[in-house]
Amino acid sequence: MNALRTLISLVFAALLIAVGAFPTGAAAQIGAKSEVHTEQVQARLLAWAPQGVATGAAASGAPGTVWVGLQITHQPGWHTYWKNSGDSGLPTELQWTLPPGVMAGDIAWPLPKKIPIANLANYGYEGTVLLPVPLIVTPEYKPGPLTEAMDIGLKASWLVCRQECIPQEGEFALRLPLRSSTALDGGAFEAALKSQPAELTGAQQVQVAGERLQVRISGLPEAVRGQALELFPETPNILLTAATRGDAPGPRSWTQRWDGAVWTADVPLSPDRADSPADLPLVLVTDDGQGWRADATVSGAWPAPAPVAAMSPALEAALAANAARGAAGGGPAVAPPAAPAAVPAGTFTWALLGALLGGMLLNLMPCVFPVLAIKVLGFARHGDDRRAHRISGLAYSAGVVLSFVALGALMLALRAAGEQLGWGFQLQSPLVVALLGTLFAVLGLNLAGVFEFGQFLPSGVATLQARHPVVDAGLSGVLAVAVASPCTAPFMGASLGLAVGLPAAQALALFAALGLGMALPYLAASWLPAVARALPKPGAWMDVFKKFMAFPMFGTAVWLLWVLGQQSGIDGAGALLALWVALALLLWALGLAGRTRWLIASVALAFGAFLAQAIGPAVLRGAEPAALQAQAAPAAGERWQPWSPERVQALLGQGQPVFVDFTAAWCVTCQYNKKTTLANGEVLAAMDAARVQTLRADWTRRDPVISAELQRLGRSGVPVYVLLAPGQAPKVFSEVLSAADVKDALAALKS
Template sequence: MAILTRNKELTRNRELTRNRDPLPMIRTLLTFLLCLPALAYAAFSLDNNTDALQEPDFLPVDEAYIFTSSVEGNDLVLHWKIADGYYLYQNRMKVTTQNSSVSIGEFDYLHEGKEKDDQYFGLVKVFYHEAEFRVPVNSAAGQEVEFTVGYQGCADAGLCYPPQKRPALFIAPESSEVTGASNSNNNQQTSNNSKDTPVSGDNSLTQAGFFLAIISAFAGGLILNLMPCVFPVLSLKAFKLAKASGIARKEHKLQSLAYTAGVVSLFLTIATALIVLRAGGESIGWGFQLQSPWFVGLMVYVLFLLGLSLSGFIEIGTSLMGAGESLATKGGKRGAFFTGALAVLVASPCTAPFMGTAMGYAITQPPAISLLIFTSLGLGMASPFLAIAFIPALAQALPKPGAWMDTFKQILAFPLYFSALWLLWVLGRQTGINGMTWVLAGLIALTFAAWIHRRARMLSGPAIWFERLFAISAAVFALWILSTTATPEKTEQVAAFHQDAIEQYRSEGKTVFVNVTADWCVSCLVNENAVLSQSPVAETLESEEVAYIKGDWTNSDPMITDYLASFGRNGVPLYVVYRSGQDPIVLPQILTANAVMDALTGLN
């Protein structure tokens, strides 16, 4: 009896010891998160044998393959100059036309392609350095025919370009006649090739290539979890994993399946958009949505608000992360789904090892095959969650939930803030500093809207609707701001300030407009946006007769300080117009379009 009691006490003590101190588990999880960049580095090095964070610089497609066409007699001559390290597939070369009265013969290659054992297409022939072939054309004398030339190539470093199409004009000689036995034979052999059908090449999908693409996509999706651009969203995944041990195993499985559905759904959505846009002639690739400034701004909003929610400053977006009252409720599954979707959106800028070649293969295949490959990519990315949910040994290794999780959750908000900062930098590169500033204003508006929404839950009666109206207005303002970031800033045609430049332009007989400004000067910014950048002043300042000089006094500049003092000023703005043979004209500090135009045109 004493032994049995002793065993029970030992068991209880072990449980208490295991549950009492969660700090070791916190340290373990944080160490794992901090080690992810190093793991990503190793993954890059093993696959590419290059710098982990830098991919090779690939040439634009029209520089990698310089295409020209010419006409010699009854032949259309097609030629490609191929850059070193790049090659073209012989069986991907096509010549088509919509003109049903024209037929073409077999390709006559200047030299045959070199055999290459391609990892996806099997044994194929490719061209290095140059490619050229003649296409016999059977047409009426003097007839003009518009052909479409198709081709596809890859780089030895691993990039495969999407199939390309270029026009080629053929003008038949006046003496050309579509007669004779040889022409009749050519017509019979190639009549089916005259309407958007490849004349040469075996485009059949090899089973080995397909299965290898599926496996590569799955491996790429798995490694994508280690890429630096996905690291911030791993905070959401880690938090959900930590809380998962406190729910029923069945619910854990359902949430993992919901997360997988979110990942796969977003991959398929992006893949469908990619296929449709490419079919419409757009030259786009993986991550194309991040080329849109409004989408980048929207992602800044989402990541920043999620960070605020994890930090506990606001209580919105919790259902999106599955951090609601109970992960056993329906909101937990919704949260898992949207966490998966968010992970895919943030993963857009990254291409993991194995992933690039799989996607390069996918975009060359029919839509059904492409979607299967993207599905495999999504399953690979979601596979860690599925493994933990369906393998009991992994699930049992998760830490016990407790009070430590609130601190852990707040710590995990900071990767989201850094991710928002990174996307804000991207936006600045796309639209300039003004675009960044507008989106920062939008972040303030959204935070204000979230704060009001939180306060409104404690009110009743008309007051609640008043605060909600303010919250909605702030949110609409933040979304409206995104439309202002769609166009990059226009580069001004201005000369830097220097006294010698003023004198030189005056000696050339030009009218000189000097704008002394500073970024911290509100009046200066109002004048520039409301008057100087608007018609007709902007057009006049850009004309050949006017030289526009801007003096930037944002930082201390003794030369500009002396120039200000010469007009009795010790601050900005200062606007001066020099006309040939006249004294300088000092404009008022608050500009109007009429005042500027009168000074520039000599009407004052």
């Protein structure tokens, strides 16, 4: 590949991105977004104001109402939660940023559904749900005479669960026109408001009878009499959420019947009940999705509440300290990692072979194909010049191997400094992604014939590639590694995972083996005369092939644009695309002749500079890393002690095995495993026999130290269960924990 093209394209991209780094007021609007995507949900901020805003408070002096809401579309198998989440979970929370004189009401929660999981149950939503919120526009809202829209901001947090649970959040913004209608999503709001429970009038009664509640609800429509209803208490931890409908009352079952126009139910109380309310709001739902809400007065004497199932005092104190430290912007010191130990020669040899094979398979990745295809074009250009082939192959291989070693050294150095990095870490930077995408877009334009570097460069510079083919081939290898780094071919994962824990010499040898494996096919081809003879002779086909190769370049640019969209959102990707259009116009104009060249080029340059200043910051916008938080000190005398990396290292250093439960209060699978396998007498006896110390890492509140450990284990959510023993690899169990699996692993420790 033409090294000069690579360098000049990179310079152009860097200049445009550097100009775009200067913030302006306009960039704030471009940075706002009304949609957030994760692997589990798609969340959108919607508005419904069919009469506009100014016809309310701003026009008549009386309060007006418009509707906004967060719409969450779940991937199959995932769910979020109602106001009472049930046995586990957390309700979705919305924090609004509104102009003076505008107030947000409460969420108008649509009717929930019961989501049973083993012997537990949650209340929540699957599929698509809209959480509507009324905005009250008071007479104090006084927009200026030139104001055309109301700016609305939202910070939302939700918990999405399947077997594992993942806390997520998003920031949203939209501009609601004051005078024109906003009714595009009216159907969604009408459906959500129709799904609200109707209020029942009259006196509703709930009688406490021992460990059960006797419910009597009147005033329900005549059309639903005789139908079975589902019962949802708005107050958590009062009723047994997982109780099933039965024919007779039981410890885990409830019954219902109709006494004429009165619906009655006999429901067991929750064994974890810690409150004794005087009023109990209830929601009743039919099988076909109709619902009613009743405020019932509780009579009778409540039984003594159960002890509050709270976290340990040490952990609670640590979480409070974490919150205070986070608010102050501080963070704890992270213990330095243990010194890496060399692996046996046999293991290291197999790792080298795996790295070599993994590097070879990288050539099959789509992101590497454009670079290799242009190298094949270089074969044809040299014809039968075997010496040129061999020099090019050696230079390309040197560029690949040295780039792998440099990337590996940088990754190891940053990880040693405390950074949480993995292979392909450089593509976590929006700046690097934007530069690489711009590079491939420019190369694609050059191959397609939109411009030629020789048209606007001095002849001495334009012929550098021809005069320095070795440098050109070496830089081609550097570029190949740059685009291959996000790919992880088979056999690479184990080698890379091993490399980051090895001494520097062995780790860099593994990275060099990866590079040699990637370069090996091209190196072999450059030294085998049969390959050169198999290629067609130079001719007109080379121009066709050159233009055809523009499309893989554009495809790689599109892929990098998509990567940037995941980091900076749709606004960042759109801004970079607009900058590419301006750059393409400039490059095309520089290839023209006469005064037209400078006239159009000047306009294109000015237009590109304006775009870079106006929308360039959106390209580089990215999430800032959260501050580190402290860990709780271990509580002596308890079976389950708080987890910390220091505690694990201390126990392992004493020769004691460790079982870690990464859990959270809102994780239903965690609660199920905690009440079954982790409470199993045989499992606990086996742990005691093996002298296993049990630690619990509580992720109820976000903890960057726990998050880093989950990443190290290859997980992104809880539950995670891992057994650690001195001198042995960690044993990571399934999310649904089996007593047999735990006992087998414990038995293996003693053998």
